[in-house]
Structures are given as C-alpha cells and as structure tokens.
Amino acid sequence: xxxxxxxxxxxKAYKSGDTELxxxxxxxxxxxxxxxxxxxxxSGSGKSTTMNMLGCLDTPTEGSYILDGRDVSKxxxxxxxxxxNATLGFIFQGFNLLPRLSALxxxxxxxxxxxxxxxxxxxxxxxxxxxxxxxxxxKHRPSQLSGGQQQRVAIARALVGEAPIILADEPTGNLDTKxxxxxxxxxxxxxxxxxxxxxxxxxxxxxxxxxRVLRFKDGRxxxxxxxxxxRNAASAA
Numbered sequence: 001x002x003x004x005x006x007x008x009x010x011x012k013a014y015k016s017g018d019t020e021l022x023x024x025x026x027x028x029x030x031x032x033x034x035x036x037x038x039x040x041x042x043s044g045s046g047k048s049t050t051m052n053m054l055g056c057l058d059t060p061t062e063g064s065y066i067l068d069g070r071d072v073s074k075x076x077x078x079x080x081x082x083x084x085n086a087t088l089g090f091i092f093q094g095f096n097l098l099p100r101l102s103a104l105x106x107x108x109x110x111x112x113x114x115x116x117x118x119x120x121x122x123x124x125x126x127x128x129x130x131x132x133x134x135x136x137x138x139k140h141r142p143s144q145l146s147g148g149q150q151q152r153v154a155i156a157r158a159l160v161g162e163a164p165i166i167l168a169d170e171p172t173g174n175l176d177t178k179x180x181x182x183x184x185x186x187x188x189x190x191x192x193x194x195x196x197x198x199x200x201x202x203x204x205x206x207x208x209x210x211x212r213v214l215r216f217k218d219g220r221x222x223x224x225x226x227x228x229x230x231r232n233a234a235s236a237a
Contacts, residue, residue, distance in 0.1 A: 003066075004165060004196055005031040005054060010063035012049050012219075023049040024060070025219040031198065033164070036191040036229060038207035039200045041216035048169070050216065051200045055167050056084045068164070085113050089158030093170035095150045097142040097157075103129060104138040107156045114161060128156035132186060148179035155186055166190060168199045172206055184209045188229075 012024040024046045031037055041047040052058040053065060056072055065072045068087050075083060090096075097106045108125035116124070129138050132152040142150050151171060158166055168187065172180035188209055191197045199210060207213055208230040215223035 002033055003030040004033045004068050005198075006064075006066040007050075007053070008064045008066075010050075010053060010065065011061045012046075012053070012058070013061040022219050024053070027063075027216075027219075027221050029214060029221060029224065031196060033196055034191070034194050035212060036188070036197045036210045037199065037212045037214060038210035039198065039214050039216065040202065040204075040207055042202070044218075045216040046219040047200050047216045049219075051167060051169050051198070054198060055088055055090060056080055081113075085110060085161060085163075087163055087165055089161060089163040089166045091151070091154050091158050091166065091168040091171045093173040095142070095147075095154045095174075097150060097153060099142050102139050102141055103134060103145065103153045103156075106142070106153055107160050110157060110161050124160050125156070128160040129153070131159065132156045146179075147175055148182060151175060151179075151183055152186070155183070155190075159190065163195075165196045165198065168197065170200055170202070172201070172203065180206065 007030070008028050010024050010027040011022060014021045014023060027046070027050065039047045039050060049058070053060060056067070059073070067083065070083065072080065098109070101109070104122065104125050107128050108121040111121040111124060126138065129135060132155050134149060134152050134156065137145060137149060142153070145153065166187070171187070172183055175183060184206060187197055187199070201207055211229045212226045213223070214221055
C-alpha cells in the first residue's frame with residue numbers, strides 16, 4: 001500500500017494577545033490507502049483541528065500536508081476546491097442536509113460542482129441511495145426522515161462522487177446505539193470496498209470498528225495503535 005495522506009510537523013497556532021495557543025503542536029503521521037483510522041482524544045485535544053486540516057477546510061501555521069500525492073499548500077483556490085470535491089467525501093454529526101431538497105437532490109448536489117449533467121447526477125444519486133438502503137425514501141425531505149435515515153443520506157452524498165477518502169466527523173454522535181451500529185456497518189462496508197475512512201469520535205465502542213487509532217492530547221499525537229477491528233455480523237456477512 002502507499003500513503004494517501006501524509007502529515008508532517010503540522011502546527012496550528014492561534015494568537016490571543018501576547019499568548020500563542022497551539023491547537024496542533026508538531027503532528028506527523030501518514031495513512032495508507034484503504035485504511036480505517038479513528039482519531040480520538042478529549043475536548044481540546046486537537047482531533048477536530050486535525051480533521052479540518054485533512055478536509056482542506058483550514059490551513060496549518062507550519063508543516064506540510066500531502067493529499068494523494070499533492071502538496072495542499074501549493075494549490076490554488078480553484079485547484080483546492082477541485083481536489084476537495086474529487087478526493088474527499090464528508091460525513092458530519094449534524095448531517096448538513098438542505099431542508100428544502102429531497103434525499104435524492106441532496107445526494108446529487110456535489111455532482112453539480114463536478115460538471116456532471118442532470119441525468120448523470122440523478123442516476124448516480126439513485127445508485128448511492130440504493131447502496132445505503134434508502135431506495136424507498138428518495139423523494140423524502142430531511143424532516144420526513146429519522147436521524148439514522150438522514151445520516152444514511154449524508155453517507156450516500158459522501159459516496160456519490162466516488163472520492164477515495166471518506167472523512168467522518170462524529171457520524172454517530174446524534175444517534176442511538178442500534179442506529180450507530182448500523183451506520184458503522186455501512187462505513188465498514190465502504191472501507192471493505194477499498195476506500196480510506198478517517199473517523200473522528202470520542203466513543204471507544206465506535207473506535208473499535210477501526211483497524212488503527214490515533215489518539216491526541218494537548219495538540220499532540222500521543223498514541224498510534226493498530227489492532228484487529230470489530231466487525232458486526234451484518235458487515236461480515
């Protein structure tokens with residue numbers, strides 16, 4: 001395998017008067033293609049800042065980030081937007097669905113920015129929703145869906161662009177235990193197909209689905225552990 005994410009000596013510093021706060025303080029790691037990695041740590045540890053960096057939603061004060069062979073710091077705004085759209089699929093705790101759009105139109109939305117025509121957008125969006133088991137809910141708006149169904153729509157939206165990396169920020173944070181397990185089974189299936197999954201979570205049982213855990217404390221990476229991941233019967237079948 002080869003690294004699809006390489007982070008070297010990453011620093012994110014904020015100024016408050018004469019005081020400098022380092023949300024990240026010299027963090028280095030790489031993630032191989034096809035890995036399932038959980039990022040963990042207490043509030044203020046740097047895990048969310050790291051995810052923002054990986055998602056190209058923020059820029060480091062120091063250090064480098066190589067994403068699929070490209071130095072993010074050297075990309076223009078347009079190039080960065082293209083890389084983010086083509087390489088990264090995002091799943092958020094709050095779902096981030098547009099309330100006035102149907103599930104189908106929410107999933108198709110990222111394809112507008114990739115230049116796909118309307119017929120292609122809808123074809124791929126239908127396929128993504130079928131993959132997450134929502135073929136009967138395509139015309140429903142978010143308010144007509146349960147929390148678990150809304151998160152499935154968000155996962156379908158992340159999949160529709162066929163991005164090789166899925167970034168999931170507390171994807172089960174608003175869900176009950178049973179629904180959380182169903183969502184994690186979906187992410188395991190996505191990973192089994194060869195996509196790289198990077199998950200931020202504060203829940204130990206959720207992190208058990210990952211084959212590797214990066215643990216942060218006070219802006220530093222303090223532990224990097226590989227282990228056998230948990231697989232539920234649904235994902236192992």
